[in-house]
Amino acid sequence: MINKKFGRLTVLKELEEKSNSNKVYLCKCECGNEKAIRGDRLKNGNTRSCGCLQKEAAGRRTVHGASSQWWYNRYSQMVQRCHNPKAHGYENYGAAGVYVCNKWINDPWAFGNWLIAEMDNLGLTEKTINGYHVDKDLLGKGYYGPDSCVLMLAQKNSALSATNRMKKCTLKNIETGETVEFKSFSDAAKFLECSNSTVSKYNGKVYLEWSIN
Ligand SMILES: [Zn+2]
Numbered sequence: 774m775i776n777k778k779f780g781r782l783t784v785l786k787e788l789e790e791k792s793n794s795n796k797v798y799l800c801k802c803e804c805g806n807e808k809a810i811r812g813d814r815l816k817n818g819n820t821r822s823c824g825c826l827q828k829e830a831a832g833r834r835t836v837h838g839a840s841s842q843w844w845y846n847r848y849s850q851m852v853q854r855c856h857n858p859k860a861h862g863y864e865n866y867g868a869a870g871v872y873v874c875n876k877w878i879n880d881p882w883a884f885g886n887w888l889i890a891e892m893d894n895l896g897l898t899e900k901t902i903n904g905y906h907v908d909k910d911l912l913g914k915g916y917y918g919p920d921s922c923v924l925m926l927a928q929k930n931s932a933l934s935a936t937n938r939m940k941k942c943t944l945k946n947i948e949t950g951e952t953v954e955f956k957s958f959s960d961a962a963k964f965l966e967c968s969n970s971t972v973s974k975y976n977g978k979v980y981l982e983w984s985i986n
Pocket residue numbers: 781802803804805806822823824825826
């Protein structure tokens with residue numbers, strides 16, 4: 774269980790206490806909170822965050838005015854493909870561990886104002902922004918947020934992910950020390966049964982029992 778991920782929660786350690794004879798684990802949430810959570814609730818998917826997911830969902834219903842802005846479709850599609858399992862493209866985003874930062878989830882205007890500042894930098898207007906995408910990969914962070922994204926032309930964006938797919942990659946099993954080399958991220962992704970973007974996201978870091986280099 775240790776280091777396993779359930780939604781936003783990563784298991785840190787088993788606690789001494791039990792709850793109705795169930796094991797209890799200390800978990801770290803992506804939002805930074807630590808919380809004790811019953812193992813059965815992690816395993817059956819009942820608990821997937823420290824409570825911040827529910828708060829965010831409630832917050833989303835009460836943000837006014839943003840939905841009539843020209844940038845709202847971009848915002849909404851980004852949030853949907855990361856956080857709604859039924860949305861188009863979810864398998865390559867949310868299911869692959871890509872998420873939108875709390876600041877943007879809680880406040881569409883934070884995204885809108887960031888986008889407009891980026892457009893100013895590039896000299897773009899509402900009419901000339903077509904073809905430009907919010908890119909989360911160039912800076913190597915792999916999530917959507919003001920410090921991890923840049924606005925760039927779509928062709929450049931897909932060329933970048935194509936080179937990423939072709940990058941060589943070594944997996945090391947952190948328990949046994951066994952290493953396996955792959956000629957591309959795609960091959961490593963097949964081996965791990967995850968997506969290319971997950972390999973890209975975890976590059977240099979630990980993914981389940983494997984570290985990806
Ligand atoms: Zn949380």
